[in-house]
Amino acid sequence: GENVEQHPSTLSVQEGDSAVIKCTYSDSASNYFPWYKQELGKRPQLIIDIRSNVGEKKDQRIAVTLNKTAKHFSLHITETQPEDSAVYFCAASRWDSNYQLIWGAGTKLIIKP
Amino acid sequence: EAQVTQNPRYLITVTGKKLTVTCSQNMNHEYMSWYRQDPGLGLRQIYYSMNVEVTDKGDVPEGYKVSRKEKRNFPLILESPSPNQTSLYFCASSSRLYEQYFGPGTRLTVT
Numbered sequence: 001g002e003n004v005e006q007h008p009s010t011l012s013v014q015e016g017d018s019a020v021i022k023c024t025y026s027d028s029a030s031n032y033f034p035w036y037k038q039e040l041g042k043r044p045q046l047i048i049d050i051r052s053n054v055g056e057k058k059d060q061r062i063a064v065t066l067n068k069t070a071k072h073f074s075l076h077i078t079e080t081q082p083e084d085s086a087v088y089f090c091a092a093s094r095w096d097s098n099y100q101l102i103w104g105a106g107t108k109l110i111i112k113p
Numbered sequence: 114e115a116q117v118t119q120n121p122r123y124l125i126t127v128t129g130k131k132l133t134v135t136c137s138q139n140m141n142h143e144y145m146s147w148y149r150q151d152p153g154l155g156l157r158q159i160y161y162s163m164n165v166e167v168t169d170k171g172d173v174p175e176g177y178k179v180s181r182k183e184k185r186n187f188p189l190i191l192e193s194p195s196p197n198q199t200s201l202y203f204c205a206s207s208s209r210l211y212e213q214y215f216g217p218g219t220r221l222t223v224t
Contacts, residue, residue: 034212043203043215044156089156099144099163099209105155 002027004092006104014112019080021107023090024072030092033073034101035064038087047088048075077109085111115140119204119216126194127224134189134219136204142214144207145187146171147179149200150218156203162187194223 003026013019023033034049050057050064050073057064061080066073073092077084087108091101117138126132138145146161148171158171162181176198178190187206191198204216 036213043217044213045215046212049212099207100161101213103156103158 002102004090004102004104006090006107008107010108012110012112013080015080017080019077019109021075021088022072023104025092027094029094031095032093033066034091035075036089044089080111082111085109117204117206117214117216119219121219122217123220125222128195129193132191132194134202136187136216137185138206142206142208146205147189148203151200196223199223
């Protein structure tokens with residue numbers, strides 16, 4: 001079945017530096033790729049998503065890139081700030097999957113002051 | 114305000130005592146789902162529902178039941194809870210291939 005691998009499991013970066021989290025998916029028919037952020041003690045919330053007809057999408061300091069050939073997509077956070085510290089989850093879905101998201105295992109991002 | 118609500122938020126119970134965690138959404142979403150989250154294991158799906166009276170198993174359905182009698186509600190039932198069901202539970206809802214909205218979570222402890 002569909003599988004999504006997420007790396008790294010933990011990422012520690014200096015405040016102000018960039019962070020990159022990568023996910024690889026197995027189902028070539030996947031066409032929707034969201035990223036969720038979960039702050040400590042809170043619920044996951046969507047921060048950005050991309051569909052397979054687009055290669056890159058940006059929203060202020062965050063961006064997602066998609067490489068359909070290699071079947072991977074990445075989250076890029078620039079100029080990291082303390083409030084970026086959280087667990088980030090990637091997911092993948094396909095148009096005929098009955099709404100199902102296949103989730104990555106999560107990346108704990110630590111921003112060092 | 115668009116939201117997903119869960120009750121209770123915290124629950125401590127004993128082994129074998131039936132319990133229900135309620136989930137309700139006000140966004141007229143077709144899709145609803147239950148996840149459990151344990152340290153180091155990410156989000157694991159328990160059950161999901163694509164519409165009223167349509168439910169299906171997720172990755173870890175053992176020990177749980179669900180029902181979807183109304184579009185807005187999707188309760189999670191633990192008929193005989195065991196300590197290995199101690200976890201943080203999230204309900205979520207969405208429309209097709211759009212954002213999944215999560216509830217605030219229910220922290221369950223089974224002793």
